[in-house]
Amino acid sequence: MDRAGISYQAAEHYRIIEIFAQWEGRINTTYLQNILQISRQKASEIVGRYQQQAPDNLIYDASAKGYRPTADFQPHFAQGHIDEYGQLLARSGCTDYLSIFETGFCQLEAPLRNISASLVQPIIRAIRDRLRLDIGYTSLSSPEYESRIISPHCLVFDGIRWHVRAYCEKNGDYRDFVLSRFNGEFEFEGAAMFGSEQDHRWQTWLELVIQPDPRLTPEKRRLIELDYQMNNGQRSIPVRAALAMYLVQRLRLDHYQNSPEAQQIIVEPESWKQIQPYLP
Structure with missing residues (x-):
């Protein structure tokens, strides 16, 4: 499809449209009305324009009072992952969407600190414009806020917390900073001399084979x-060396369980040798 x-x-x-068609097997104007807060007429126009873009994807089903995906359905605008469906339902909270769509879907929320936009905005600007940022930061080793001059190049979500990947002038190296530990008071300190290009661990790719x-x-x-979609008894997951620790933790591979049923998966021994130097 030409998306130009x-x-x-x-x-x-x-x-x-594609997310609901693929995962619920139906899409109608009510879905768009509730999510986009638009009129029924506007919602109908959007569905009509979509059908012009992807004429082989949907077919009207009078009994369902909506459109169903055809046997040849292929997502052109969605990625086709169930995570997209969960994120879409979670936009206004699980309870609200249960009452609107009756999907029986709920998403477990991590106990995250509510991070303010005023904290994120300067970091995003520093990343975008390649700037040095003087900002207060606290850590387990230094519980009191102290000034850190950093050159951030990426925001990272590990599944539980947000991190800032940045060059730290105090340490003279690249570090991960937990976003919720910044105090929000900042000053820009001119152009950054270090970006992602010099971040060796960021530029190094590994293969975590489970x-x-x-x-x-x-x-x-x-x-x-079957659970992990393995081929020939293994699955290879590409990961940046800087993020290997988070992937290992998310897969619960950082602790070995006595029970194989609790452990379920392990890292292939040769892959573990490759990954281990980049773990704490």
């Missing part, structure tokens, strides 16, 4: 292979 000339707003509307715990029975190993 399609505005960002239109592409987002079409993405919403496989079922060999202590499991063949039948249980097969179930684990």
Whole structure:
């Protein structure tokens, strides 16, 4: 599909249509009305324009009072991952969407600190404009706020917390800073001399190869292979060396369980040798 000339707003509307069509098997104007806060007529126009863009994706079903995906349905604006569906439902909170769509879907929220936009904005600007940033930061080793001059180049979400990947002038090296530990008081200190290009761990890619715990029975190993979409008993996950620790933690591979049923997966031994130097 040629997406040239399609505005960002239109592409987002079409993405919403594809998400509901793919994961709920139906899309109607009510969905768009509730999410986008628009009139029924406007919602109908959006669906109509989408059908012009992807004429083979939807078919009207009078009994369902909406459109269903065809057998040839292919997402052109959505990624086709169930995470998109969960994020879309969570926009206004699980309870609200249950009452609107009755999906029976709920998403477990991590106990995150509410991070203010005023904290994020200067960091985003520093990343975008390649600036040095003087900002207060506290850590477990230094509980009191102290001034840090950093050159940030990326915001990272590890599944639980937000981090800032940045060059730290105090340490003379690249570090990960937990976003919620900044105090929000900042000053710009001119152009950054260090960016992502000099961040060796950021530029280094590794392959984390996982496989079922060999202590499991063949039948249980097969179930684990299906859970993690493994091929030939393994799955390779590319990861930046700077982020390897977060991936290992998220997969619960940082602690070895006595029970194979609790462990489920392990890192392939040769892959572990490659990953280990980049772990704490």
